Each structure stands twice: as structure tokens, then as C-alpha cells.
Amino acid sequence: MTSSSFISLLLISSILVGSHLSLTSAQATPPLVGGLSYNFHSTNCPSLETTIREYLREIFNSDFGVAAGLLRVHFHDCFVQGCDGSVLLAGSTSGPGEQAAPPNLTLRPRAFVIINELRNRIHRACGAIVSCADITALCARDAIFLTGGPDYRVPLGRRDGVTFATINATLTNLPFFGSRVPTLIDDFARKNMDITDLVALSGGHSIGRASCPSFVGRLYPTRDPTLETNFGNNLTRVCPTNTSSGLTALDVRTPNVFDNQYFVNLVNRQGLFVSDQDLFTNATTRPIVQRFANNQTLFFERLAFSMIKMGMINVTTGTQGEIRTNCSARNTPTSYLTTAVIDDEQGKTASY
Numbered sequence: 529m530t531s532s533s534f535i536s537l538l539l540i541s542s543i544l545v546g547s548h549l550s551l552t553s554a555q556a557t558p559p560l561v562g563g564l565s566y567n568f569h570s571t572n573c574p575s576l577e578t579t580i581r582e583y584l585r586e587i588f589n590s591d592f593g594v595a596a597g598l599l600r601v602h603f604h605d606c607f608v609q610g611c612d613g614s615v616l617l618a619g620s621t622s623g624p625g626e627q628a629a630p631p632n633l634t635l636r637p638r639a640f641v642i643i644n645e646l647r648n649r650i651h652r653a654c655g656a657i658v659s660c661a662d663i664t665a666l667c668a669r670d671a672i673f674l675t676g677g678p679d680y681r682v683p684l685g686r687r688d689g690v691t692f693a694t695i696n697a698t699l700t701n702l703p704f705f706g707s708r709v710p711t712l713i714d715d716f717a718r719k720n721m722d723i724t725d726l727v728a729l730s731g732g733h734s735i736g737r738a739s740c741p742s743f744v745g746r747l748y749p750t751r752d753p754t755l756e757t758n759f760g761n762n763l764t765r766v767c768p769t770n771t772s773s774g775l776t777a778l779d780v781r782t783p784n785v786f787d788n789q790y791f792v793n794l795v796n797r798q799g800l801f802v803s804d805q806d807l808f809t810n811a812t813t814r815p816i817v818q819r820f821a822n823n824q825t826l827f828f829e830r831l832a833f834s835m836i837k838m839g840m841i842n843v844t845t846g847t848q849g850e851i852r853t854n855c856s857a858r859n860t861p862t863s864y865l866t867t868a869v870i871d872d873e874q875g876k877t878a879s880y
């Protein structure tokens with residue numbers, strides 16, 4: 529290659545990378561999909577967002593980790609059949625629900641309880657007009673914000689789906705922790721999410737934890753050479769054998785704060801999963817990782833953009849689907865009555 533063609537190639541690639549990252553104010557939020565709007569519930573349920581934020585603030589005071597659990601539930605909802613609350617559904621006579629699929633076995637059970645409790649509070653205040661899918665999207669936003677990340681407005685108006693995906697479909701749609709970047713790019717592209725969305729959203733691993741089975745393959749039988757030595761030694765202490773079940777933080781530097789240190793970890797070869805570390809190893813995603821590691825403001829802006837975008841994947845809106853009166857079961861003809869009874873049993877007065 530001549531030096532001039534090499535320079536042109538460099539220029540073209542920097543324009544391409546730049547275009548992923550250039551966020552002018554006009555692009556600060558993605559275009560809304562039909563049926564969603566920022567003020568969908570501002571008249572009919574004005575207390576919606578403060579109810580969620582204040583309740584979660586109280587919960588996170590005593591159980592910080594569940595913030596990570598709530599964020600992950602929203603991601604697992606959106607990537608399987610769209611953000612329709614399908615991950616919240618328990619199985620039925622038609623088969624096991626999405627929660628029975630291997631990647632969902634490590635979702636935190638308390639996250640589901642919290643979403644249903646919020647649904648209960650919101651439906652008592654406003655009637656059964658806010659979907660479980662919308663409540664989940666708002667919980668994910670507040671999980672990010674209340675742990676130190678950016679605040680952003682969430683478009684609302686999702687309706688809850690009436691079906692859930694099979695275990696196989698759930699597995700196919702959720703990215704695998706052992707995947708390298710080309711596969712992850714494909715996984716995200718199938719959801720109309722681009723390379724910068726992939727890197728920004730992987731920054732969700734700024735909070736929370738993982739269990740040995742998700743990364744032990746990097747320790748045994750031979751150690752993944754991309755693991756920084758001390759970091760690798762610590763992981764070996766957490767998982768002394770390839771069947772250990774220990775837990776460790778996803779972000780070794782600031783495990784309980786939503787910040788850009790996850791990207792600094794990747795630069796230092798201290799990313800936990802293959803799917804994390806490869807974002808730095810891979811030449812396409814590395815420049816984006818570097819920019820986020822150097823500039824938290826840029827990361828926060830792009831994260832908010834990508835979260836809004838992810839929250840609009842294949843949404844059910846308008847007259848499709850339903851507003852579930854119990855997030856873990858689709859409605860039946862007697863759902864409203866049943867919900868009132870359940871709410872009463874919990875010692876709360878149902879207002880409808």
C-alpha cells in the first residue's frame with residue numbers, strides 16, 4: 529500500500545468511527561417509533577415517574593445490587609421479542625417462560641418482585657393504564673441514574689405482550705458472554721443496534737456482578753492471555769476450580785458506581801467476560817472504548833441515546849397487547865378483580 533493510500537484509509541476509518549460517535553444536539557435522542565411519546569402518561573398518571581424514583585431510591589439504600597438486576601431485566605426484555613415485558617411472564621401450560629432460559633437464570637428474583645410492587649402502587653394511584661414494559665424501562669433508567677449515571681427521559685406507551693418466547697428463542701436472541709466482537713455486532717445488528725450502541729450498552733457492566741460459570745472458561749484449562757496478571761490471579765481466587773460458583777464484580781474499579789471505569793478496565797485488560805475484553809482487542813471497537821475511557825461525558829451521552837434506542841426495539845403499542853394487571857401473568861377475563869383481591873390481601877386499599 530502506498531503512503532498516500534494508507535493516509536486515505538486512515539482518514540476514511542476515522543470518519544467512519546467519528547460518525548458513530550458524533551452526537552450533535554439534534555441527534556441527542558433517537559427518533560421515536562410510532563406509538564411512543566415522552567408525555568404519554570403525563571396527564572393520566574402524573575405521579576408515575578416520582579413513584580418509581582422514590583421507591584427505588586429507598587430500596588437501593590438497603591440493596592444496592594438490585595439496581596444492576598433491574599437494568600439487566602430491561603436488556604433481556606428488549607432483546608427477546610422486543611420490550612414487551614415478556615421476560616416478566618412466568619411459564620404457563622404452553623411451556624416454560626423466558627426466565628427458564630440459561631441466561632435468565634441469573635436475573636435477580638427481587639427485580640421481578642420490585643417491578644410488580646411498583647405496578648401495584650402505580651395501578652392503585654392511576655388505574656391499570658401503565659404497562660409492565662414501561663415500568664421496566666423506567667426502572668432501568670433510574671437504576672442507572674441512582675447509581676451515578678446519566679438521567680434521561682424515557683419515551684412511554686409500550687403495551688405488554690401476551691406471549692413469551694421459547695427457551696430456544698431466548699437463547700438465540702441474547703448475546704453470549706463467550707462471543708467475540710464480530711458475533712456481537714451481528715447480534716446487535718439484528719436488533720437494528722449499531723457498533724456504538726454495542727460498546728455504549730456494554731457499559732451497563734459498570735455495576736453488578738457475575739458468577740464463575742460466566743468467565744471460568746478464561747481461567748481453565750489455560751489462562752486467556754488477554755487477562756491482566758493480577759486481575760487473573762484474583763479471578764482464580766474467586767473461582768478456584770472450573771466448577772466454582774463464586775461471584776465477582778463486573779467493574780473491578782468502581783463496582784457500585786455507574787461511571788466510565790468499565791472502559792478503563794478494558795484498556796487495562798481487566799474486562800471480565802470475553803465479550804467485554806474483546807471490545808478493546810478488536811480494532812473496530814477499540815477506538816470507541818478508548819474514547820469512552822477518556823471521556824465520561826461522551827459515554828453518558830451515548831449511553832442515554834442507546835438506552836432510549838434499545839427501549840424502543842419491537843415495541844408493542846396502540847391497540848396491540850394489553851396492560852397487564854399482574855406483570856408475571858397475562859390478563860384473564862377476571863384479572864381486574866383478582867388484582868384488587870391480591871392488593872387487598874397485601875393490606876393495601878385498591879382504588880378501582
Ligand code: HEM
Binds near residue numbers: 740778
Ligand atoms: C453485549 C452483550 C452482553 C453480554 C454477553 C452480557 C452478559 C452478561 C453476563 C454473562 C452477566 C453475568 C451473569 C452471571 O454470571 O450472573 C451479565 C450481567 C449483567 N449485565 Fe450483561 N451482557 C451484555 C450486555 C448487557 C447490556 C446491554 C446491559 C444493559 C444495558 C447489561 C447489563 C448487565 C448488568 C447490570 C449485569 C449485572 C446483573 C446483576 O448484578 O444482577 N449487559 N451480563
